[in-house]
Amino acid sequence: MTIRRTWIWLTYLVFALLLIAPLVKIVLGAWENGIQGLIDGLTRPEALHALMMTGIIVVVVTIINTGFGIMLALYLVRAQWIGPRMKRLLNSIVDLPFAVSPVIGGLMIVLLLGPQTVIGALFEDAGLKIVYALPGMILATLFVTFPIMVREVMPVLQEIGAQQEEAASTLGAYSWYTFWKVTWPSIRWGVIYGVVLTVARSLGEFGAVLVVSGNIMNKTQTATTLVYQDVENFNVVAANGIALVLAAFSVGLLLLMEWAKKRKEVH
Amino acid sequence: MHIEVRNLNKSFGDFHAVKDVSFDIEKGKLIGLLGPSGGGKTSILRMLAGLETPTSGDIVFHGQRVNDLPPQERGIGFVFQNYALFKHMSVYDNIAFGLKVKKQTKEQIRERVMYLVELTGLKGFEHRYPHQLSGGQRQRVAFARALAPEPQLLLLDEPFAAIDAKIRTELRTWLKEMIERLGITSIFVTHDQDEAIEVADEIMIISKGRLEQKGSPWDIYKNPETPFVASFIGESSIVENLSELRGFEDASNVAGTKALIRPEYIEIGRAGEIKLASASMPAVVKHLHFRGSEWMVELAVGDTKLITYRSLEKEVLHPGEEVNVLVHRAYLFNDQTSWVLENPLKVDPMPIHI
Amino acid sequence: MNAMFRGRGWSFGFRTAIILYFICLIVLPIFGIYTQSFSLGWMPFWESVSDPLAWKAVLLTVKLAVIATLINMALGTMIGWVLIRYRFPGRSFLNSLVDLPFALPTAVGGLLILLLLGPNSLVGSLASSVGIEIVFHEPAIVIAMLFVTFPFVIRAIQPLLEELDKSEEEASYTLGASKAKTFFSVILPTMLPGILSGAMLAFSRGLAEFGAVVLVAGNIPGKTLVASVYIFGEIESNNPQGAAAVSVMLLTLSFLILWLVNVLQARRTGA
Numbered sequence: 018m019t020i021r022r023t024w025i026w027l028t029y030l031v032f033a034l035l036l037i038a039p040l041v042k043i044v045l046g047a048w049e050n051g052i053q054g055l056i057d058g059l060t061r062p063e064a065l066h067a068l069m070m071t072g073i074i075v076v077v078v079t080i081i082n083t084g085f086g087i088m089l090a091l092y093l094v095r096a097q098w099i100g101p102r103m104k105r106l107l108n109s110i111v112d113l114p115f116a117v118s119p120v121i122g123g124l125m126i127v128l129l130l131g132p133q134t135v136i137g138a139l140f141e142d143a144g145l146k147i148v149y150a151l152p153g154m155i156l157a158t159l160f161v162t163f164p165i166m167v168r169e170v171m172p173v174l175q176e177i178g179a180q181q182e183e184a185a186s187t188l189g190a191y192s193w194y195t196f197w198k199v200t201w202p203s204i205r206w207g208v209i210y211g212v213v214l215t216v217a218r219s220l221g222e223f224g225a226v227l228v229v230s231g232n233i234m235n236k237t238q239t240a241t242t243l244v245y246q247d248v249e250n251f252n253v254v255a256a257n258g259i260a261l262v263l264a265a266f267s268v269g270l271l272l273l274m275e276w277a278k279k280r281k282e283v284h
Numbered sequence: 285m286h287i288e289v290r291n292l293n294k295s296f297g298d299f300h301a302v303k304d305v306s307f308d309i310e311k312g313k314l315i316g317l318l319g320p321s322g323g324g325k326t327s328i329l330r331m332l333a334g335l336e337t338p339t340s341g342d343i344v345f346h347g348q349r350v351n352d353l354p355p356q357e358r359g360i361g362f363v364f365q366n367y368a369l370f371k372h373m374s375v376y377d378n379i380a381f382g383l384k385v386k387k388q389t390k391e392q393i394r395e396r397v398m399y400l401v402e403l404t405g406l407k408g409f410e411h412r413y414p415h416q417l418s419g420g421q422r423q424r425v426a427f428a429r430a431l432a433p434e435p436q437l438l439l440l441d442e443p444f445a446a447i448d449a450k451i452r453t454e455l456r457t458w459l460k461e462m463i464e465r466l467g468i469t470s471i472f473v474t475h476d477q478d479e480a481i482e483v484a485d486e487i488m489i490i491s492k493g494r495l496e497q498k499g500s501p502w503d504i505y506k507n508p509e510t511p512f513v514a515s516f517i518g519e520s521s522i523v524e525n526l527s528e529l530r531g532f533e534d535a536s537n538v539a540g541t542k543a544l545i546r547p548e549y550i551e552i553g554r555a556g557e558i559k560l561a562s563a564s565m566p567a568v569v570k571h572l573h574f575r576g577s578e579w580m581v582e583l584a585v586g587d588t589k590l591i592t593y594r595s596l597e598k599e600v601l602h603p604g605e606e607v608n609v610l611v612h613r614a615y616l617f618n619d620q621t622s623w624v625l626e627n628p629l630k631v632d633p634m635p636i637h638i
Numbered sequence: 639m640n641a642m643f644r645g646r647g648w649s650f651g652f653r654t655a656i657i658l659y660f661i662c663l664i665v666l667p668i669f670g671i672y673t674q675s676f677s678l679g680w681m682p683f684w685e686s687v688s689d690p691l692a693w694k695a696v697l698l699t700v701k702l703a704v705i706a707t708l709i710n711m712a713l714g715t716m717i718g719w720v721l722i723r724y725r726f727p728g729r730s731f732l733n734s735l736v737d738l739p740f741a742l743p744t745a746v747g748g749l750l751i752l753l754l755l756g757p758n759s760l761v762g763s764l765a766s767s768v769g770i771e772i773v774f775h776e777p778a779i780v781i782a783m784l785f786v787t788f789p790f791v792i793r794a795i796q797p798l799l800e801e802l803d804k805s806e807e808e809a810s811y812t813l814g815a816s817k818a819k820t821f822f823s824v825i826l827p828t829m830l831p832g833i834l835s836g837a838m839l840a841f842s843r844g845l846a847e848f849g850a851v852v853l854v855a856g857n858i859p860g861k862t863l864v865a866s867v868y869i870f871g872e873i874e875s876n877n878p879q880g881a882a883a884v885s886v887m888l889l890t891l892s893f894l895i896l897w898l899v900n901v902l903q904a905r906r907t908g909a
Contacts, residue, residue: 028717036735039751043750109900115896119846128667203371221741221849223744224744256749
C-alpha cells in the first residue's frame with residue numbers, strides 16, 4: 018500500500034512540475050502588468066493581425082486536410098484499384114511528415130517554391146506570391162498536419178469493415194449516398210477527433226511557418242511567431258498575453274479531445 | 285430470374301479460388317451451394333452479386349450478360365453472413381434503406397416496410413437498433429432489408445452460421461417457407477450438409493473451387509458422381525481391402541478400387557436376425573456408443589472397420605460379441621471411375637448355398 | 639466501398655486528384671530536399687556536412703534527445719502504469735492532462751520554460767546560486783524536449799496495459815512468484831513493445847523539435863545550438879544549400895527511426 022502511495026505521489030509530482038506549474042505560471046504571468054498590460058499586449062495591431070493570420074491558417078488547413086485526409090484513408094483501406102504493395106508503400110509515406118522537423122518542412126517549401134526557383138518565379142509572374150506570403154504558410158501547415166486525419170480515420174474504417182457498404186451497394190445505393198448514410202455515421206467521431214488534433218497542431222505550428230513566412234510583422238506573422246519575436250525582443254509580458262490566448266485555446270481543445278475520445282469509444 | 289454461369293474463374297493473386305464453374309439455375313428455385321470452408325462458395329456468390337469481378341467467364345441474368353453491371357444495377361438482394369445491418373439505423377430504417385435509394389414516396393416506403401415487418405414477424409421491433417436484437421431477429425431484419433427493393437435474385441451467405449443451434453432449425457424452416465411463398469430465385473451458401481439437404485431444392489457441391497455435382501438432395505445422396513461428393517454427403521466408412529467384404533470380392537480385381545459404405549447400407553444382426561443369411565458375413569462388435577435415439581456400432585470385419593446404427597428397440601449388443609453383417613450396397617471408386625454396386629449375392633435369383 | 643467509387647465518369651479524375659495532392663504535398667518536397675542538397679555535387683554537400691559546427695549541432699541534438707528519451711521512458715512507464723492500474727482522486731483529470739503538450743503550441747511551451755526557470759525566476763536564481771545554469775544551457779533543452787515528447791510513451795503503453803489480462807498476473811502469483819518477479823517477467827515484457835515504440839517516436843520528435851528549443855537554448859554554435867536551430871540559422875543567413883545538407887542528415891536519421899517503429903509495430907500485431 019505504501020509503495021502504491023509513493024507511486025501516486027510521484028506521478029502527481031511529475032505532473033505538477035512538468036504540466037501544471039507552467040499552466041499556472043502563464044495565467045499569473047500575463048497579469049504581471051495588471052489587466053491593462055494584458056489588454057494592451059493583446060490589442061496591439063500586430064497582435065490582432067497575428068491572431069487573424071493564425072485563424073485563417075487554422076480554418077483553411079483544417080478544411081482541406083479533413084477532406085483529403087478522409088478520402089485518402091478511404092482509398093488506403095478500401096480501394097481495390099491500388100495494389101496491396103502500393104498500398105503499403107503509400108501507407109508508410111503518410112507518416113513521413115511526423116518524422117520531418119517542421120523547420121525542414123518549411124525549408125522544403127522554400128526550396129521548391131521560393132522566389133528564386135522556377136516554379137516560384139512562374140507563380141510570381143502570375144501575381145501569386147507563395148513563399149513569404151499566406152499560401153506558403155498554409156502549404157507548410159498542410160504538410161505538417163497531413164498525417165493526423167488519415168491516421169485517425171484509417172483504424173476506424175478497418176474496424177467497421179466493408180460489409181455494411183457492400184450491403185448498401187446491393188440495395189442500390191451509389192458512392193455518395195453510401196458514404197453519407199452508412200460510412201459517415203461510423204467514422205464521425207474519429208473524424209471529429211482528427212479535426213480537433215488538426216486544429217491544435219495548425220494553431221501551434223511554429224517552425225515550418227517561421228521559415229516560410231519570413232515573420233514579417235503585420236503581414237505574415239502568426240500568433241506563435243509573434244510570441245517568438247516578442248521573446249527575442251525581451252518583451253516577455255506581451256508575449257505572455259498572446260501565449261495565454263493560445264494556451265486557453267489549447268486547454269479548450271484538450272477538453273474537446275477528451276469528449277471526442279469518449280464518444281469515439283462509445284460508437 | 286433465370287441464371288446462367290459459363291466458365292467462371294476467379295483468382296486472388298496466386299490463389300485460384302474458383303475454377304471453371306458453369307451452371308444454370310431455373311427461375312424460382314432455391315439452390316444451396318454446399319462445400320467445405322474456403323472452397324470458393326462465397327466467391328461465387330459475391331461474383332453473382334457484383335461485389336467481386338470474375339477473372340474470366342460470363343454471368344448471364346435473363347439472357348443479359350451482367351459482368352460489367354455494378355451491384356446497384358443487378359436487381360439482387362444479399363444477406364451477409366454477419367448480416368451487416370446498418371448499426372446506427374433502426375430496424376425500420378434498415379429495411380427502408382433500399383427504398384429510399386429508389387426515391388419512393390414516404391407512403392410507399394411505409395407500406396412496404398410494414399408489410400415486410402409483419403411478414404418476418406418483427407412487428408413491435410421497428411424502432412429497435414440492431415444491437416438490441418437477438419441473432420435470429422437480426423437475421424430476419426437482414427432478410428427483410430434484402431427483400432424490400434423486390435430483387436429478382438436473393439443471395440444468402442451462410443445465413444444460419446451465426447445463430448444458436450437450437451433456433452437454427454426453426455429459422456431454416458421459416459426461411460424455406462418464406463422463399464417458397466415469394467417465389468424468388470434464391471441461392472444460399474452453407475458448409476452444413478443437413479442445412480443444404482433440408483432447405484434446398486437443388487444442391488451444388490463445391491470443393492477447391494470446382495463444381496463437383498449439381499442435383500436434388502436425393503439425387504446427390506443416391507448417385508454421388510465423385511468420391512468427394514460421396515464422402516462429403518452423409519456419414520461413411522472407407523474400405524480399402526475389398527476382398528474382405530462379402531459380395532464385393534470381384535470388385536477388387538481392378539487394382540486401387542476402394543469402397544465407401546454408409547452406415548445405413550449396413551444391416552447388422554445376431555445369428556438368425558438377417559434374412560439373407562447367404563449374403564452376410566461374420567463380424568465382431570468393437571465399441572458401442574449411445575447416440576440419444578440409437579446405438580452407433582463400431583464393427584470389425586477382419587482388419588476392416590465399419591460403422592452402422594442399431595435401433596434401441598432391438599436387443600442390446602455388447603463389445604466383443606460376434607454378429608452377422610450384410611452390406612447392401614457400396615459406392616466404389618478408383619482413379620478412373622466410380623459406380624454404385626448393389627450386393628450381387630442379395631439379388632441372386634437362385635442362391636446356391638442354402 | 640469498392641463499388642462506391644465505381645460507375646461514375648468523374649471517379650477517375652477524383653482519384654487522380656487525391657493521389658496527386660498526396661504526392662505533391664508529401665513526396666515531392668522530400669524528394670526536392672534530397673536533390674537540392676546534392677544539386678551542386680558531392681563536394682559542396684560534404685563541405686556543408688563536415689563543417690564542425692554542423693556535425694556538432696547534429697551530435698548535440700542526438701545526445702540531448704537520447705537523454706530526454708531515457709527520462710521519458712522511465713517517467714512514462716511509471717505514469718502509464720499508475721494511471722491505468724491505480725484508482726485515486728484526480729486520476730481522470732491527470733489522464734486528460736497528459737495530452738496537453740500535444741495541444742499546446744511548442745513556442746508557448748518554450749516560453750513557459752523560460753518564465754519558470756529563467757534567470758529572473760525563483761528556480762533559476764536558486765540554481766545559478768549553486769552554480770547550475772539551466773536556461774540557455776543544455777538542461778533547458780532537455781527539459782523542452784521532455785515537455786513536448788511527454789505523452790508518447792504513456793499513450794503507447796496504456797492500450798497494452800489495458801489489454802493485459804489480470805489473470806496472467808494472478809497466474810504468476812499462484813505459481814509462487816513475488817510481486818517484483820511478476821512485474822519483471824510478466825508485466826514488463828507486455829509493456830516493452832509500447833515503451834520502445836513510444837520511445838522511438840519521442841526520440842524522433844526530440845530530434846525534430848524546434849519551437850520549444852529555440853526559445854530556451856542559448857543557440858551558441860558548437861555548444862547549445864541544436865540541429866533544427868542550426869538549419870534555421872542557415873536559412874536566415876541565406877545558405878539554403880547548407881541547410882538542406884544538414885536537413886538530409888537529420889531526415890535520414892528520422893526516417894530510419896520511423897521505419898524501426900513500423901517494424902516493431904508490425905511484429906507486435908504479427909502482420
